[in-house]
Amino acid sequence: MPATILVGAQWGDEGKGRVADWLAAQSDVVARFAGGDNAGHTVYVGDNLFKLHMIPSGILHEQVTCVLGNGMVINPVNLVKEMDGLQTMGVDISPDRLIISTRAHIITPAHIALDAASEKARGAGAIGTTLRGIGPAYLDKTGRQGIRTGLMAQEEAFADALYEMVRRTNDILVKQYGAETLDPQKAAEDYLAAAIRLRPYLRDVSVYLNQRMNTGARVLCEGAQGTLLDVDHGDYPFVTSSSPTSGGALTGLGFGPRRVDRIVGVAKSFSTRVGSGPMVTELHGELGDRLRGTGEHFWDEYGTTTGRPRRCGWLDTVALRYAAQVNGFTEIVLTKLDVLSGFDELKVASAYMIDGRQVDFPPDTVMELERAEPVYETLPGWSEDIGRARRGDDLPQAVRNYIQRVADLCGVPVRTVSVGPERDQLVHF
Numbered sequence: 001m002p003a004t005i006l007v008g009a010q011w012g013d014e015g016k017g018r019v020a021d022w023l024a025a026q027s028d029v030v031a032r033f034a035g036g037d038n039a040g041h042t043v044y045v046g047d048n049l050f051k052l053h054m055i056p057s058g059i060l061h062e063q064v065t066c067v068l069g070n071g072m073v074i075n076p077v078n079l080v081k082e083m084d085g086l087q088t089m090g091v092d093i094s095p096d097r098l099i100i101s102t103r104a105h106i107i108t109p110a111h112i113a114l115d116a117a118s119e120k121a122r123g124a125g126a127i128g129t130t131l132r133g134i135g136p137a138y139l140d141k142t143g144r145q146g147i148r149t150g151l152m153a154q155e156e157a158f159a160d161a162l163y164e165m166v167r168r169t170n171d172i173l174v175k176q177y178g179a180e181t182l183d184p185q186k187a188a189e190d191y192l193a194a195a196i197r198l199r200p201y202l203r204d205v206s207v208y209l210n211q212r213m214n215t216g217a218r219v220l221c222e223g224a225q226g227t228l229l230d231v232d233h234g235d236y237p238f239v240t241s242s243s244p245t246s247g248g249a250l251t252g253l254g255f256g257p258r259r260v261d262r263i264v265g266v267a268k269s270f271s272t273r274v275g276s277g278p279m280v281t282e283l284h285g286e287l288g289d290r291l292r293g294t295g296e297h298f299w300d301e302y303g304t305t306t307g308r309p310r311r312c313g314w315l316d317t318v319a320l321r322y323a324a325q326v327n328g329f330t331e332i333v334l335t336k337l338d339v340l341s342g343f344d345e346l347k348v349a350s351a352y353m354i355d356g357r358q359v360d361f362p363p364d365t366v367m368e369l370e371r372a373e374p375v376y377e378t379l380p381g382w383s384e385d386i387g388r389a390r391r392g393d394d395l396p397q398a399v400r401n402y403i404q405r406v407a408d409l410c411g412v413p414v415r416t417v418s419v420g421p422e423r424d425q426l427v428h429f
């Protein structure tokens, strides 16, 4: 069966977890292909709230095998904690249900310390990372001095590599950053315990996925973060260090483009961003606060991983149009439409003005992006509570107009919208 790729179309936090949860119900395998525990997916099932960082939300569906792909960076200690948490809630986490690539890279305590030290050193120019060691781990990967997950199968070599990496980093921490050193022996011991636990889960993911697809399995590739945080296509340098776009799914899992026939982009009905970097439609004051919510609910706009309040603004279809192009979306899922209920009018950025010039795509430098002014279209709002809508016809005309205008501005059909946080609060067109 052909594979489906699901990716974030904005700056992450688009509500991919709940969309993945819906698509996972129709899948046999759900595979993560990029990032690590910088991601946070919240899935609400009945009375239980699941917070997942590395394991795909597909784990909540009994028929699904979950895969952590080679494109990921994995913190083994945190992964074991996440597995234990799920197990306590009665979720089966046997090696039949979870597969870890032998070719992913390990996030070590050295990477976490370097993330914190380098962010501090950047001062006002800090990226606002999640401090999970993501950037330094990918730096070691591309610098060809990282530790791969496959090494967890060799106890002594793994502990030695861990020890050596931490010892080497201590030098940098002290000399370059004036930071505290780490205990290499303790790091090696903690990580060895996690490695022993994870060893039965290790496998060549490319071989596994290709074999499963050859025998008819339906594979869902679940992206983390979002297109505008992509190291190539995002607002560099205010990006993450991986490729959370559809291209990243192919390299991050190890199969070819002809395997894929559906590319789903998840976009929130308005814009949010955590961390630094340009955000052309950002709203300060009352309107932004209203979109953010109070923080009382898990769906309010506060980071799942870091708890930071998210920056909020109107929908930016310039960015979304670019995401549609970079990923080749076949459809868009528009989430959190219910949050827009009660606004008299809604704005959508359809273009930018930069130095007196109108542009339809984001410029390629942050300097230009920071000078961009949104060109807004104003659409009528709606006052109805739309949480009970389950079919397109249940939605007021103003809602349908908003959805259609977004689709027209991006050139991609909106096939699904979410109208609330519960599993069944989806409307399909």
Ligand code: IMP
Pocket: 011, 012, 013, 038, 039, 040, 127, 128, 129, 130, 131, 132, 133, 134, 135, 224, 225, 229, 238, 239, 240, 241, 274, 275, 276
């Ligand atoms: P890093 O991935 O921790 O290096 O962070 C780099 C940038 O990506 C920062 O602006 C983070 O806030 C952002 N980021 C990383 N992961 C996520 C995510 O899952 N959702 C939203 N933003 C994220």
